[in-house]
Amino acid sequence: MRILVTGGAGFIGSNLARLLAAQHEIIVVDDFSSAHWTNLVDFHGDVLTLDLSADLAPLRRLEPCAAIFHQASITDTTITDQQRMMFNNLEGFRNVLDLARDWNSIVVFAGSASVYGQVPAPMKESTAPWPMNAYAYSKLAMERLADHYRQKLKNPIVGLRYFNVYGPGEDHKGKFASMIHQLAKQIRSGKRPRIFTAGQQRRDFVYIDDVVQANLKALNSTRSGIFNVGSGASYTFNQVVAELNRALKTDLQPDYFTNPYTFTQDWTEADLTESRRCLSYDPQFNLTRGIEAYLSTGRLGVSN
Ligand SMILES: NC(=O)c1ccc[n+]([C@@H]2O[C@H](COP(=O)([O-])OP(=O)(O)OC[C@H]3O[C@@H](n4cnc5c(N)ncnc54)[C@H](O)[C@@H]3O)[C@@H](O)[C@H]2O)c1
Known part of the structure; x- marks a missing residue:
């Protein structure tokens, strides 16, 4: 199959x-x-350098792709320039959907658990969103x-609301990389891991292999929809620090500081009922297993 990965x-x-x-x-x-x-050194396929929110002519000259995995997006969540954010993320996606219509492609796209904001956990897809x-x-x-494009496309469009994804290949994201990677970096450099006071915020951390699994399962979906992709559990930052100390064989206690942001989520946790039922998504990595798998790649807490 020819597949486009944005x-x-x-x-x-x-x-x-x-x-x-x-x-x-x-x-x-x-x-x-x-x-x-x-991230692409081990990838042997074609790489097209192109802004999806601009002119897609170079893409349109390619042979059609049967599937499109749309991951492209601004991922710096602190950008307040709404024009830039909307133009890049929404108009880029509109262009991709137009391409999918012309190519008759199945579309699997990256949504985000950030749409839940302060909705109480565990978060269900049917809950009213609260973007912050x-x-x-x-x-x-x-x-x-x-949703508007469903009628226009012959094949399903599946959106995946990722929770906090961690794994190899995220170092370029800096302060937007997972806290697991950022805290591991601090620990590896001998510093006490810095977390918000008092380390009790909870996150659903999902290992990259499970996110990849969800995407592959979504490719086989016969229906459109929006589905949660998490581990289905939540962990406090204190637990993350404890797991990292265990994995890295260190004993560095948290260095707590006051949360400077007004819009952070206190507790995220995916309700996986729908993604299990409709996509047969079955996450394999709890926090301990995920951190072990990450460590075994040699990339946990390691700079590019
Ligand atoms: N990592 C997470 O925890 C997480 C959580 C929720 C949702 N997501 C979503 O998953 C997707 C992938 O995120 P990621 O963590 O891999 O981040 P990332 O920043 O590593 O990947 C996004 C990629 O999109 C590219 N991009 C941005 N705008 C583009 C444009 N206009 N045209 C072409 N390319 C463009 C960037 O260069 C980058 O390579 C994003 O849509 C993000 O919103 C990620």
């Missing part, structure tokens, strides 16, 4: 592209605004746009 030089897109490349012809599209070339910043709103607007 944002394919980024964290999630590159993991997906490398795995799919073993069996399919993969074309990566990325504008390299937040990506890192090191421009990034979260842009992801919600993408879901609504997908």
Whole structure:
């Protein structure tokens, strides 16, 4: 199958592209605004450098792709320039959906658990969303746009609301990389891990292999929809520090500081009822297993 992976030089897109490349012809599209070339060293397919919110003419000259995994997005959640956020994330997606209409492609796209904001956990897809910043709103607007395109496309459009994804290939994201990677970096450099007071915020951390699994399952979906992709459990930052100390064989206690942001989520946790039922998604990595798997790649807490 010919498959397009947008944002394919980024964290999630590159993991997906490398795995799919073993069996399919993969074309990566990325504008390299937040990506890192090191993510593609082991990828042998075509790489097209292009801004999806601009002119897609170079893409349209390619042979049609049967499937599109759309991962491209601004992922800096602190950007307050709403025009830039909306133009990049929503108009880029609109262009991709137009392409999918012309190509008759199945579309699987990256949504985000940020649309839940302060909704009480565990979060269900049917709950009214509560986006708390421009990034979260842009992801919600993408879901609504997908809904409008359902009638126009022959094949399903599946949106995946990722929770906090961690794994190899995320270092370029800096302060937007997972807290697991950032805290591991601090620990590896001998510093006490810095977390918000008093380490009790809870997150559903989902390992990259489970996110890739969800994407592959979504490819086989016969129906459109929006589905949660998490581990189905939540862990406090104190627990993350304890797991990292165990994995890295260190004993550095948390260095607590006051949360400077007004819009952070206190407790995220995915309700996986729908994604299990409709996609047969079955996450394999709890926090301990995920951190072990990450460590075994040699990339946990390691800079590019
Ligand atoms: N990592 C997470 O925890 C997480 C959580 C929720 C949702 N997501 C979503 O998953 C997707 C992938 O995120 P990621 O963590 O891999 O981040 P990332 O920043 O590594 O990947 C995004 C990629 O998109 C590219 N890109 C951005 N705008 C583009 C444009 N206009 N044209 C072409 N390429 C463009 C960037 O260069 C980058 O390579 C994003 O849609 C993000 O919103 C990620």
